[in-house]
Amino acid sequence: xxxxxxxxxxxxxxxxxxxxxxxxxxxxxxxxxxxxxxxxxxxxxxxxxxxxxxxxxxxxxxxxxxxxxx
Amino acid sequence: xxxxxxxxxxxxxxxxxxxxxxxxxxxxxxxxxxxxxxxxxxxxxxxxxxxxxxxxxxxxxxxxxxxxxxxxxxxxxxxxxxxxxxxxxxxxxxxxxxxxxxxxxxxxxxxxxxxxxxxxxxxxxxxxxxxxxxxxxxxxxxxxxxxxxxxxxxxxxxxxxxxxxxxxxxxxxxxxxxxxxxxxxxxxxxx
Numbered sequence: 001x002x003x004x005x006x007x008x009x010x011x012x013x014x015x016x017x018x019x020x021x022x023x024x025x026x027x028x029x030x031x032x033x034x035x036x037x038x039x040x041x042x043x044x045x046x047x048x049x050x051x052x053x054x055x056x057x058x059x060x061x062x063x064x065x066x067x068x069x070x
Numbered sequence: 071x072x073x074x075x076x077x078x079x080x081x082x083x084x085x086x087x088x089x090x091x092x093x094x095x096x097x098x099x100x101x102x103x104x105x106x107x108x109x110x111x112x113x114x115x116x117x118x119x120x121x122x123x124x125x126x127x128x129x130x131x132x133x134x135x136x137x138x139x140x141x142x143x144x145x146x147x148x149x150x151x152x153x154x155x156x157x158x159x160x161x162x163x164x165x166x167x168x169x170x171x172x173x174x175x176x177x178x179x180x181x182x183x184x185x186x187x188x189x190x191x192x193x194x195x196x197x198x199x200x201x202x203x204x205x206x207x208x209x210x211x212x213x214x215x216x217x218x219x220x221x222x223x224x225x226x227x228x229x230x231x232x233x234x235x236x237x238x239x240x241x242x243x244x245x246x247x248x249x250x251x252x253x254x255x256x257x258x259x260x261x
Binding site: 016017019020021023024027028031032035036039043046047050 | 099
């Protein structure tokens, strides 16, 4: 027998859809955190790499690395 | 007199085009995650034997594996092309061009698949599967076309040895998003 529901989420919690709601809640909640964390970590690493390159270049030139200037 | 920092110190850590594209890609990933989430819940709630609707065509998962392979290969070629480009290797331009052509092939094959499905009776309004299929795959196709335009412009610059700004790197980030998003859509929607 087919049942008619009043809205698209009126079937929430029924057998068969419960796992889908839980799994998708997890995916939708964690994906942005993972992406923002990943981008922030990548920027941090790129920044550190730049500082290191700058320090090495400064050492070769015999000057003070800009990252150490205040 | 205090020592002057080198001009290198004023160079941004990440090109603005790359950072801007990354922020855009993060938003677009959430757009697709939302669509896939709705698709998954809708499919899980479908009564047994109604997904796909009897009499409606099933999605050609086997044929689409070829498109998927072409797109993944395109991403890999672009990755190798980027590595060679950074080493000023002459072969880089041909790899970028090959990646672009494979991407174009992907879009063309997807177009042919749509045409066959439409003529077989699967439309936006024929079933929930049809509605989700055309919405999710269609939005991915639009992103692929947009990325192809950007990558094509970048490839032209690379071929002419006149690469300016962060266009190539921004286009790459967008293309990798298109490439990496597709296997997820393929695995979720076609099976």
